[in-house]
Amino acid sequence: MQRVHIDLVWCYKIVFGLVDVNFDDFFTLAPLSQTRGHKHKLCKQRCSMNVGTSFFANRVADSWNYLADNITDFNSLPAFKFKRTIKLIDFTMFLKCD
Secondary structure, eight states, X not given: OHHHHHHHHHHHHHHTTOSSSOGGGTOOBOOGXXXXXXXXXXXXXXXXXXXXXXXXHHHHHHHHHHSOTTTOOOSOHHHHHTSSSTTTXXXXXXXXXX
């Protein structure tokens, strides 16, 4: 569960430019006309090999897009990390048991 939370925090930092990493190297924003929920949804990259699904961008996309707009506070990193956000959401469906 901690890995999902850490992935989401890094995703937040990349999406909102809080780290010196090029957003376009990792993600593509989903078109607004196709989304329900928050406006920061990510397109998941297609992988021709199974190993690609373990890369950070693909690993975090489903859990990031799962965040509900009415629960998630995207206004600041501390609010995203602690207040009514990722600490309260059950992400067990995104954990892989290999």
